[in-house]
Amino acid sequence: MSNYEITVECCLLAGRLMIEGGAETYRAEDTMERMARSQHLIGSQSFVMPTGIMFSGNNNAPTRLMRVNTRVTDLEKVAMVNSISRRLVNQELTIEEAYDELRKIETEHKTFPFWLQIIAAGITSGAFLLLLGFDILNLPAAMVIGALGYVIATLLEVKTRVKFFAEFFAALIIGIAAYSAVYLGFGSNLDGLIIGSVIPLVPGLLITNAVRDLMAGHFVSGLSKGAEAFLTAFAIGAGVALVLSF
Amino acid sequence: MDYLVEAVLSFLAAVAFGVLFNAPRRMLIHCGVVGTVGWLVFSISRSQTDDQVVATFLGAFTIALLSHIFARRRKMPMILFSVTGIIVLVPGSSAYNAMRHVVEQDYLTAIELGTRALLISGAIAMGLVFAEIIMQIYSKVYGRLTKKKKTDALVNIEDTRQL
Numbered sequence: 580m581s582n583y584e585i586t587v588e589c590c591l592l593a594g595r596l597m598i599e600g601g602a603e604t605y606r607a608e609d610t611m612e613r614m615a616r617s618q619h620l621i622g623s624q625s626f627v628m629p630t631g632i633m634f635s636g637n638n639n640a641p642t643r644l645m646r647v648n649t650r651v652t653d654l655e656k657v658a659m660v661n662s663i664s665r666r667l668v669n670q671e672l673t674i675e676e677a678y679d680e681l682r683k684i685e686t687e688h689k690t691f692p693f694w695l696q697i698i699a700a701g702i703t704s705g706a707f708l709l710l711l712g713f714d715i716l717n718l719p720a721a722m723v724i725g726a727l728g729y730v731i732a733t734l735l736e737v738k739t740r741v742k743f744f745a746e747f748f749a750a751l752i753i754g755i756a757a758y759s760a761v762y763l764g765f766g767s768n769l770d771g772l773i774i775g776s777v778i779p780l781v782p783g784l785l786i787t788n789a790v791r792d793l794m795a796g797h798f799v800s801g802l803s804k805g806a807e808a809f810l811t812a813f814a815i816g817a818g819v820a821l822v823l824s825f
Numbered sequence: 826m827d828y829l830v831e832a833v834l835s836f837l838a839a840v841a842f843g844v845l846f847n848a849p850r851r852m853l854i855h856c857g858v859v860g861t862v863g864w865l866v867f868s869i870s871r872s873q874t875d876d877q878v879v880a881t882f883l884g885a886f887t888i889a890l891l892s893h894i895f896a897r898r899r900k901m902p903m904i905l906f907s908v909t910g911i912i913v914l915v916p917g918s919s920a921y922n923a924m925r926h927v928v929e930q931d932y933l934t935a936i937e938l939g940t941r942a943l944l945i946s947g948a949i950a951m952g953l954v955f956a957e958i959i960m961q962i963y964s965k966v967y968g969r970l971t972k973k974k975k976t977d978a979l980v981n982i983e984d985t986r987q988l
Contacts, residue, residue, distance in 0.1 A: 601846075606902060652846045654905045659849075661902050690847045699844035706838035710831060710864070711918055729845075770925070774917050779845060783912035787904060790950040794957065816924045823928045 582674070586618040587636045589678045591645045593660050594625065594632045596684055598647045600656030601784050603791045604628070604800035610664045614677075617668045629803055652784045659684050693733075700729035700779040707778045713771030720757070720766040721775040728753040729779045743814040746780055750818025753777055758822060773819055782811040828865060835864035835913055842909040852905055855895050860910040863888035867914060877916075881945045884914050885952025893960045907953070916945035 590611040597607040607627045611634060615623035626633040629650060635642035660681065667677045691699075704725025705718050728749045735745035757772035766772050785808035793801035839860020843853045867884030871877060892906035923938035 601904075602902065603904065652908075654843075654846050654848045654902075654908070656847075658852075658901050658905060662900070665900065691844050696845055699841035702841040703838050703845070706834045706841070707913065707917070710834050710838065710913065770918075770921065774921050777921075778912070778915075778917060781912060781915055781917065783842070783915065784846065784904070784908045786915070786946070786949070787908050787911055787953065790953050791904070791957070794954050812920070816920065819921070820924050820928050823925055 582618070583620075583636060583640065585678055586615060586620060586674055587634060587640070587643055589674055589681060590614050590623075590625070590636075591632060591634055591643055592678070592681045592685065593664060594627060594634065595645050595647055596660045596681060597657055598627065598629065598632065599649055599651065600653040600660070601650065601788070602657040602660075603788050603795070604797040605792065605795040606657075606661075607632070610661065613668050614664050617670070618674055627797075627800070629800055629807075653688075653690060655690075656684060656688055659688075696733075697726045697730055701726035703779050704775045708771050708775030711771065711774060713768050713775070717766040717768055717771050717775075720760040721772050724753055724756045724760065724772060725776040725779055727756060728776050732780055743810055746811055747814040747818045749780060750777055750815040751821055754819045754822025777815050777819065780811075780815055782808045785811065828868065831868055832861050832865060836861045838913055839909045842912055846908060848905055848909065849901075852899070852901065855899070855906055856909040859888055859891050859895065859906045860913060862891055863910040864913055877941070878944045878948045881914050881916075882948040882952045885911060885949040886956050887952075888914075889953045889956030890959065893956060911949060911953075914945075914949055916942040919945060 593614060594607045594611045597610060598604075604627045608625045611625040611627075611632075612623055615625075615636065620636050622637060624635045630647055632645045632647065633642060634645075663672065663677055663680050663684075666672045667674065672680070690696075701722035705722040708717055708721040709715065731752050732745050732749035735748055736742055739745060753776045754773060757766070757769055757776060760766045760772060761769045785804050789801050789804040789808055792804060836857040840853050840857040842860075843856040848856055863884045866887045867880050870883045871880035874880060888910040889903075889907055892903050892910070895901070895906045896903040919938050919942035923935050923942055926932070926935035926938060
C-alpha cells in the first residue's frame with residue numbers, strides 16, 4: 580500500500596473503532612482529521628454518522644465510505660484509539676505502527692468478563708435503590724433482579740439483534756420478577772425494586788452523547804442518538820407498564 | 826440519609842457503571858470520584874433548595890466540570906468520566922411514577938410527573954453544556970495568558986480541542 584492509502588485506511592479504521600466504542604461524533608471526526616493532517620494530507624474532509632463514515636483525503640483521490648454496523652458502549656476502546664492518535668500526531672508513532680496498533684485493538688480488544696459485569700449490574704441496582712431512599716430490606720431482591728435483567732437484555736441482544744426488543748423483554752421480566760418478589764415476601768416495595776433494577780439498562784451514554792453532539796453542531800448524529808435514547812427509554816417503560824397494568 | 830453512606834453508595838454505583846461500560850481499569854477510581862462528588866453536590870443542594878431540577882443541574886455541572894479536569898490531566902476522552910457519574914442523576918423515579926399513573930389512567934398526575942422528568946433531563950443537558958462552555962472560555966483565556974512557544978501548530982490545537 581502506498582503512504583496515501585495506508586493513511587486513509589488508518590483514519591477510517593480509527594473513526595470506525597471510535598464510533599463502535601460509543602464516542603461522540605465530533606471526537607471521531609476530529610481524530611480522523613488530526614491523523615490525516617499529521618501525515619500531511621491537507622484539506623481532508625470527514626463526515627461521521629452513527630451508522631457510517633465518509634472520508635476524503637484530498638481532491639484527486641476517491642472518497643471512501645465505511646459502514647458502522649455494531650455500536651456498543653466500550654469506553655476503553657475510545658480511550659485507546661484516542662491515545663494512538665495523540666502519539667501519531669506527536670510523532671511518537673509512524674503511520675504503519677499506528678495502523679498495526681489499531682488492527683490489534685480491532686481483533687484483540689477485551690472487555691471485562693461477563694460474570695463481573697453481572698455483579699456490577701447487581702451492585703448498581705442495589706446502590707441506586709438505597710440512594711433513592713428505599714428500605715434496605717429490598718436490597719437482596721433488587722440486586723438479584725437487576726443482575727437478571729442485565730443478563731436477559733445482553734443475551735437477547737446478541738441472539739435477536741434487535742436492541743429495543745431485548746430491552747422491552749428485560750424490563751418485562753424485571754417487572755414480573757419484582758412483582759413475584761414482593762408477593763413472596765422478599766421485598767416490601769414494588770416501585771423501589773423496579774426503579775433500582777432497570778437502572779443498568781438506562782441509556783446514559785446515548786443521553787450524554789446526544790447533548791454533546793447537538794452542542795457541537797452535529798444535528799444528524801445528535802438527533803438520531805436522542806431518538807435512540809428515547810426509544811430505549813420507551814421500550815423499558817412499556818415493558819414495566821405491561822406488568823403494572825395487570 | 827447520612828452523607829457518608831451516600832458517598833460510599835454513589836462511589837460503588839459509579840465504579841460498577843464503569844465496569845458495565847468497560848472503562849479502562851486505571852480510570853475506575855476516577856469514575857467513582859466523579860460520581861461521588863456529583864451525587865453529594867446533588868444531594869446537599871436538594872436538601873438546601875428543595876428543588877430537584879436545580880439540584881440536578883448543579884450535580885450535572887459539577888460532574889461535567891470535574892470530568893473535563895480529569896480528562897485534561899490524564900489525556901483521556903471526557904465522556905469516560907462523565908457518563909458513569911451522570912447516570913445516577915437520571916430521573917428514574919419521576920419517569921417511573923409518571924408511567925405508573927398513565928397505566929392507572931390518572932393522566933393529570935402523569936403529566937405533572939412527566940413534565941418534572943423532562944425538566945430534570947433538561948437540567949442534566951444544561952449542566953453538561955455550561956461546563957463545556959466554561960472550559961472553553963478557560964482554555965482560551967489560559968492559552969492567551971501563557972503564550973508558550975510551540976514547535977508544532979498541531980500540538981497547540983491538540984491541547985485546546987481534544988478533550
